[in-house]
Amino acid sequence: MALFSVVFAMTVLSPTRTSSSLVPGPLNTNLQTVHQFPDFTWMENMAVRKNGQILGTDLSAGKFYLVDPQNPNLEPPVLAQFPDGSCVLGIAEVQEDVFYTQTIFGDGYTFNFQPNTSAFWEVDMRKYSEKSLATVRKITDLPAVGLPNGMTLLSKDEGTVLIADSTRGLIWRVNVHTGTSEVVFDDPLLKPISGAEPSFGVNGVRIVDSLLYFTSYNQALIASLPISHEGRPTGPATVISSDVPTADDFAVDGHGNIWLTENVQNTLVRVSPNGQVQTIAGGPNSTDLIGPVSAAFGRGYDDRDTLYISTDGLTFSASGKILTSNGKIAAIDTKHLCED
Ligand SMILES: *[C@@H]1O[C@H](CO)[C@@H](O)[C@H](O)[C@H]1NC(C)=O
Numbered sequence: 001m002a003l004f005s006v007v008f009a010m011t012v013l014s015p016t017r018t019s020s021s022l023v024p025g026p027l028n029t030n031l032q033t034v035h036q037f038p039d040f041t042w043m044e045n046m047a048v049r050k051n052g053q054i055l056g057t058d059l060s061a062g063k064f065y066l067v068d069p070q071n072p073n074l075e076p077p078v079l080a081q082f083p084d085g086s087c088v089l090g091i092a093e094v095q096e097d098v099f100y101t102q103t104i105f106g107d108g109y110t111f112n113f114q115p116n117t118s119a120f121w122e123v124d125m126r127k128y129s130e131k132s133l134a135t136v137r138k139i140t141d142l143p144a145v146g147l148p149n150g151m152t153l154l155s156k157d158e159g160t161v162l163i164a165d166s167t168r169g170l171i172w173r174v175n176v177h178t179g180t181s182e183v184v185f186d187d188p189l190l191k192p193i194s195g196a197e198p199s200f201g202v203n204g205v206r207i208v209d210s211l212l213y214f215t216s217y218n219q220a221l222i223a224s225l226p227i228s229h230e231g232r233p234t235g236p237a238t239v240i241s242s243d244v245p246t247a248d249d250f251a252v253d254g255h256g257n258i259w260l261t262e263n264v265q266n267t268l269v270r271v272s273p274n275g276q277v278q279t280i281a282g283g284p285n286s287t288d289l290i291g292p293v294s295a296a297f298g299r300g301y302d303d304r305d306t307l308y309i310s311t312d313g314l315t316f317s318a319s320g321k322i323l324t325s326n327g328k329i330a331a332i333d334t335k336h337l338c339e340d
């Protein structure tokens, strides 16, 4: 997730994401809209079900939507509504069709979060086809987590996930069965830069084999490190690129390329394992991807090379007023790109 205050939008960003400076980018026939949500929908993060449907978290309204790329005209049903005033952030699947997510009370658009109000939830989709309802329950409060942002599966057997704490600059492990949590990684690379607006460190986290990848938002970097089954470092972190401003959430493909959203840059980039950064879609002045926040690959035979991208849809006027807030889920065929 990335949020920025009015002050940041007006004075720090260059270019600012103001609507007057945005125009459609170069025609990219490969980028398609899966679903365009209405105003005040912030598509913060996604998990793809085994059947190809997407669970999308709406940060601003504390909701989960179910988006079906096979039925793009279907109005996405609301799967879960978290308590009034909740912002909902990262998501991870632990057992098939059992997802976990995290909330904090506050207002994302004004970047105002209530300290010590983070919570961890289960969203069980196993009976969804019968009841058209997900079963939602709170597993635990996480009062010591500053701002719970990205989430990734650590161990299916043990029922553990890792979560990125953007304001305290920490990575936590949470056991989804017991609700216990502890810090497993604390490093300067995870820390926010004090005085930056917003002051965010680690943002997205993904584990591939025994490598933990993470972005650090203020430090404009993507890095990886080897970890144990318990999620603890077994070697030093390697910075893959430190040229990814406002680095948000991301997906890693089978070749170790990182498909990364640069939130305030309105850009999706591909970072190769040797650190080359290539723009794939959008751009600082483009309306193609306004505020991209997360990326996830499809899981079906037909769409495993399709990258889904979610956006917050945010633009501001020069005086900092919200002009657009209609997030979306977009798709891009990466197979086509890799063959270029
Ligand atoms: C409440 O939040 C603050 C700031 O993140 C943190 O330092 C403190 O430890 C938290 N308190 C509890 C009881 O967890």
Ligand SMILES: *[C@@H]1O[C@H](CO)[C@@H](O)[C@H](O)[C@H]1NC(C)=O
Residues within 6 Å of the ligand: 015, 021, 283, 284, 285
């Ligand atoms: C974006 O627009 C600004 C203002 O018009 C311009 O200075 C800048 O070069 C543009 N950036 C890109 C990447 O096109």
